[in-house]
Amino acid sequence: MRQKSVREEGARQRTPHASDHGWDEGEPKGEERPGEPPDGGGEPPRGSRHRHRRGGGGGGRPPRRKRGVLRWSATVLAVLIIGTAGAGYLYYQHLNNSLQTDDLNLGEDRAPAPTPNAAGQTPMNILLIGSDARDSKANQKLGGAKETFGAPPLADVQMLLHVSADRSNMSVVSMPRDTLLTVPKCTDPDDGKVYPQTGPKFMTNESLSRGGPGCTVATWEKLTKIHIDHFMMVDFAGVVSMADAIGGVPVCVDKNIHSRTSAGKGSGLKLKKGTTEIEGKQALQWLRTRYGFEGGTDISRAKAQHMYMNALVRKLRENTSLTSPNQLRKLAEHAVDALKVDDGLGSIKKLYDLGNELKKVPAERTTMTTMPFDFAGERVVPKPGDAEQLFRLVRDDIPLDGKGKKKKSTPEKLSDDPAAAxxxxxxxxxxxxxxxxxxxxxxxxxxxxxxxxxxxxxxxxxxxxxxxxxxxxxxxxxxxxxxxxxxxxxxxxxxxxxxxxxxxxxxxxxxxxxxxxREGDVPPKPKKKDDKTPDSADALSGSDKKACMKVDPNYTW
Incomplete structure (x- = not known):
């Protein structure tokens, strides 16, 4: 993990408080300047000397009281502008220097970058990673499992966020944490340790422990052949702090739920039937719940995570709770403290620009999906055909909501180099x-x-x-x-x-x-390309406000 160094002289001063530049919503207090008359005194402004109105009426000067107020106001305004600019700059540096970064891809081979469209635009792919790290007291308290304190973190949440080249639509593909696949060779950027390529039955969430998030990115690229531009990673404590700063996200269950087994397993989530605004620890419980939702698997958990993300995005768009500068400041601080990103997103300006790009996509054109899978014992594997179909749609920048314009097929081009006998x-x-x-x-x-x-x-x-x-x-x-x-x-x-x-x-x-x-003398003819999202991807529209998680009757109260 790397953290930005403080280079600017001003940034070595204390972190400015909200009150330093008006974010505490208090009233500014003026002070008299030593040695200056209360009324302002001094000479009239340049250009007013020797200018007198004909007909009397008090000459060219305004009344001394009015002139004093104007000068005092101008002075205070100038001080406030300069002071706010200075504090804003220091605060910006504070946020920048708090942002943690790491290498984007620790593998040896990269998936090819997409070809720009006719307008020169390219899609953007961001891997969102939820770490189960228990490397701090806060994470230990929230994550439990004391025996794993200090152990290598696991990527228990993995979602690929795809933003179309023209920014008209957005897709999310979740991968269950217990997916079995091949993790490529990765080299830890901190100590140089080399992790060899694994066999085909290695759990995807263990990729994070093989050098960091860059190995999880490399694993996705190897499986999907999708070029990933950025990653963003957050841990237990980060989810709670950001949920608190937002002020709650609405989620729905179709029955009362309590995620707790007789053996003490479960997230502890306890909600009444219907819609509830959850935040803090309760938000984390929702995102981690497996025991309690119908099916009781990581697939159920991924569906609940999709619902939470949809509601979160809608809330941020509507700005229903972020109405004061102080709330925005808290959200910025919590977000920066919670996130680890690649170097390409390693500044507040880059994150701000990314946010503006994401805001261009209408909520109704956002589609959440889960990688199609088959069970392999207690684990899962990518479903032949369907998983590759979903990955191809993302690679080719085809909307998963089925509302994209049909692309004209281009004729296959023969090589200019003639074949040998x-x-x-x-x-x-x-x-x-x-x-x-x-x-x-x-x-x-x-x-x-x-x-x-x-x-x-x-x-x-x-x-x-x-x-x-x-x-x-x-x-x-x-x-x-x-x-x-x-x-x-x-x-x-x-x-x-x-x-x-x-x-x-x-x-x-x-x-x-x-x-x-696998058999026969003739390879099968390829099927005509079908640009439909597989039913097994369990697509959910970002505009669906009626979605409600089904509760296992064994976990109701």
Whole structure:
């Protein structure tokens, strides 16, 4: 963790209080300046000398009392302006220096950045992380589990916030904390410790303990192929303090609820049926509740978190509670103390600019979703097909509410580099049929290599050392001089040109037989692109004020 150093001389002074620049809503008190007459005294303003009105009437000077009041008012006004500017600058520096930052991505490979649209705009992706850190007395008190005090934190809440390129819509994708996947190799920026890549059954929330939030970002990019621009992380105490500063967020349950089991497990949340404004510790309990909501799983918890976020965003937009400068100051201080962000958001101005970008999106064009999943014992894995469909919609900047304009399909472009003769093209065939739920098909690379040899590709050879997980069959090539060869291989198999990808991970033309081609002599034809959000994503509109969590009857009172 890094914290900004204090560089400006003025910032080493005490942190200005609200009263220093009028935020305590008190009355300013004037003082007489030593040695100056109460009425102001002195000479008349420049330009008024030797100027007298004809006809008498007291000359060019205003009455001494009026003139004194005007000068006193101007002096006080000038002092207030200068004083407020100075205090505001010091307060701004105080907020800047309190903001904690960390590296954005600790992995080795980045997902490609999106291509700008016709107007030169690009979408923005921010990973929101809720840490279960119990590294302070406040976090320990709120999080419980005393035996884990000081242990590496876990990313128990993970939400990808996607803002469209034209800022017309926004999407949120939650991932259950117990999702099993592969975490890439990460290097801790503080001590240089290297964490090797994990197997495919590693819980996603443990990524945070492998060097920090940058490893959680790298994990998301590896799974989704979505380029992430920023992250924002908050812990238990931060959630409580910010909820207090906002003044409460409305949530709804369809029955009385008490999240507590006979064994003492549960968040302790206790609410009456209907809508309740929750804040502080109660807000944290809502966000952590699993026992009590129907289903009793992390999926239920994610749905409750979506409802809370929707209500929070609506409240901030309406500004119903943030009506005084003092409340805004408290919210700013609590937010800065609670957040850890990447360097790209590492200043108050950058956070302010981000807030202005988010405000452009109408509430009714915000969609909350959960990554489609299948159960794997007590854990979950990304649901084949549906999860990738959701990730693709985000990658392609397609609105999840179904209200986007249909994009014109662009014709596939043949390479300018002509392909070599089939028997001269060297092809390496890899087995990518493994999935999170299925083992790889034995000997699949050898089978397909023989199939290619039968088609005249005499230099096709299996790579028996590789065991990959590739959803769809692809042909990869490392440089433009091999693009024509790769396209020729794809055409011979009936694969679309969109399955041909340039990649620095291969040294020559490489066919990766995906999970979509686990058997048979012909790869399946790709389905026509469907831009509909999968039903399994459990989409919730940000404008839905009637959403209410269903309570498990075993937890009502």
């Amino acid at each position: 089939d028997d001269k093209i060297a092809i390496q065939v890899q087995n990518g049929t493994r999935t999170d739920a299925l083992a790889p098909v034995p000997g699949r690379a050898s089978t397909v290599a023989q199939l290619l040899a039968g088609k005249g590709f005499a230099k096709a050879a299996p790579d028996t050392t590789a065991s990959l997980a590739e959803g769809r069959t692809v042909v990869r090539f490392p440089s433009v001089d091999l693009e024509g060869d790769a396209q020729r291989v794809a055409k011979s198999l009936g694969l679309p040109l969109s399955s041909v990808k340039k990649s620095t991970d291969v040294s020559g033309v490489t066919l990766v037989v995906g999970a979509d081609w």
